[in-house]
Amino acid sequence: MEKEILEKKLKIALQKASILENMIENTTRELYQKENKLLAREKDLLKQKDELEKTQEQLIRAERLSIIGQMSAGIAHELNNPMMGILNYIQYCLKHTPENDNKYSILQDAIKEINRCIKIVKDILFFSHPGLEMESGYEKKNCNIILDNALNLLSYRITEEKVFINKHGTKGLPEIWMKANNIEQVFVNLINNALDALKESNKKEIDIDLSQKDKFVQITITDTGCGISKESLHRIFDPFFTTKPVGKGTGLGLGICHNIIKVHGGSIFCESKLGIGTKFTILLPIERRKH
Amino acid sequence: MSKRILSIDDDEAIRKSFILAFEGTEYKIDTAESGHEALEKIKTNLYDLLFLDLKMPEMDGVEALRKIRKISKKIPVFILTAFHKEFFSNLKLASEEGLVFELLEKPVGVDEIILIVKSVLEGPQAY
Ligand SMILES: Nc1ncnc2c1ncn2[C@@H]1O[C@H](COP(=O)(O)OP(=O)(O)OP(=O)(O)O)[C@@H](O)[C@H]1O
Numbered sequence: 001m002e003k004e005i006l007e008k009k010l011k012i013a014l015q016k017a018s019i020l021e022n023m024i025e026n027t028t029r030e031l032y033q034k035e036n037k038l039l040a041r042e043k044d045l046l047k048q049k050d051e052l053e054k055t056q057e058q059l060i061r062a063e064r065l066s067i068i069g070q071m072s073a074g075i076a077h078e079l080n081n082p083m084m085g086i087l088n089y090i091q092y093c094l095k096h097t098p099e100n101d102n103k104y105s106i107l108q109d110a111i112k113e114i115n116r117c118i119k120i121v122k123d124i125l126f127f128s129h130p131g132l133e134m135e136s137g138y139e140k141k142n143c144n145i146i147l148d149n150a151l152n153l154l155s156y157r158i159t160e161e162k163v164f165i166n167k168h169g170t171k172g173l174p175e176i177w178m179k180a181n182n183i184e185q186v187f188v189n190l191i192n193n194a195l196d197a198l199k200e201s202n203k204k205e206i207d208i209d210l211s212q213k214d215k216f217v218q219i220t221i222t223d224t225g226c227g228i229s230k231e232s233l234h235r236i237f238d239p240f241f242t243t244k245p246v247g248k249g250t251g252l253g254l255g256i257c258h259n260i261i262k263v264h265g266g267s268i269f270c271e272s273k274l275g276i277g278t279k280f281t282i283l284l285p286i287e288r289r290k291h
Numbered sequence: 292m293s294k295r296i297l298s299i300d301d302d303e304a305i306r307k308s309f310i311l312a313f314e315g316t317e318y319k320i321d322t323a324e325s326g327h328e329a330l331e332k333i334k335t336n337l338y339d340l341l342f343l344d345l346k347m348p349e350m351d352g353v354e355a356l357r358k359i360r361k362i363s364k365k366i367p368v369f370i371l372t373a374f375h376k377e378f379f380s381n382l383k384l385a386s387e388e389g390l391v392f393e394l395l396e397k398p399v400g401v402d403e404i405i406l407i408v409k410s411v412l413e414g415p416q417a418y
Pocket residue numbers: 189193194197223225226227228232236237241242243244248249250251252253254255278
């Protein structure tokens with residue numbers, strides 16, 4: 001009798017245990033799922049935090065660049081009048097110095113140096129206000145023609161330094177709205193940089209490719225030059241960032257390019273491998289864009 | 292009779308630059324330190340060409356140009372600029388008002404100055 005009761009109790013206990021076990025299993029599963037969700041959420045939050053930090057960084061950078069731009073533009077502007085004075089004073093002295101006078105060549109040097117100042121100041125002003133006459137001066141032009149103009153301007157250097165230019169994708173390219181002078185300056189700056197980078201290379205090639213990409217015209221300029229280190233790569237568009245010796249580079253070329261392309265509603269970016277070469281890609285909208 | 296040119300600039304370095312540039316040439320150069328002084332001179336003298344600074348205290352270049360154009364519609368005016376943002380909107384306004392002028396970017400040296408004057412006053416055959 002007693003045994004029967006005991007057996008029953010045991011059965012009930014076992015049943016209860018199994019129910020409990022089930023419950024625990026279910027709860028564990030639920031907890032597991034919740035934990036997974038939490039983990040996913042955490043990952044999400046971390047990603048968002050990352051993005052926020054990146055945006056903040058970009059904002060700080062933009063702010064810093066705009067302050068640098070404003071300050072240097074202010075200084076540059078103030079220098080224009082005194083520079084014009086110096087230029088004309090030296091030119092006057094030169095005119096009144098006989099060529100066999102020792103001072104003659106020094107005065108010529110002085111003119112060369114003041115012209116160097118003038119070029120730097122022009123670059124700074126251009127860097128800070130690339131689209132000054134914003135609305136005026138836009139016309140429909142073919143990038144290919146502008147590129148040829150730029151190559152023409154640099155033809156002396158290209159021949160002298162024995163660089164091979166390979167241009168393709170020029171047929172059937174749509175015309176785009178642009179300020180031709182500015183876009184030409186972008187090409188000149190980029191090709192000049194490529195030529196500088198090719199100085200020590202065995203293989204001296206610049207590959208230029210034009211193509212239509214949806215509503216954009218894409219221009220890539222690829223060189224087989226020295227390349228850019230990882231550390232430098234994210235600074236190359238900064239004003240005054242240069243790795244060239246004093247007197248060779250001001251570090252404004254790419255900053256100017258960036259601003260001009262921005263004013264045109266396009267984008268420019270760079271990929272590079274140290275010792276292998278560098279590729280700049282420009283996208284320019286075919287239709288005119290409102291700023 | 293030699294042609295007369297007036298340089299209007301509040302900065303002595305610029306006025307002196309023009310004086311030196313024209314020394315020993317067939318042109319006669321005059322200077323004015325302000326828009327007011329320039330207007331007085333334009334009323335009493337006949338000039339063939341003006342160089343006008345854009346950024347001047349009191350009366351800026353655009354304002355001066357407006358007043359100059361009331362006296363003479365025809366005289367060629369070269370406005371010297373240095374890419375200055377706040378003045379560009381003024382310039383735009385001026386051209387929308389129908390005021391006629393040419394732009395010249397500072398700094399300019401003697402060769403460019405003489406070239407401009409020759410081409411404007413003597414026509415393209417001069418060079
Ligand atoms: N094609 C390239 N290959 C290798 N390095 C490059 C290339 N283009 C730019 N760089 C690097 O980016 C830096 C900045 O270029 P940027 O054109 O702005 O200035 P810069 O050429 O040094 O001087 P500037 O153009 O004002 O005379 C260069 O000093 C160089 O280190």
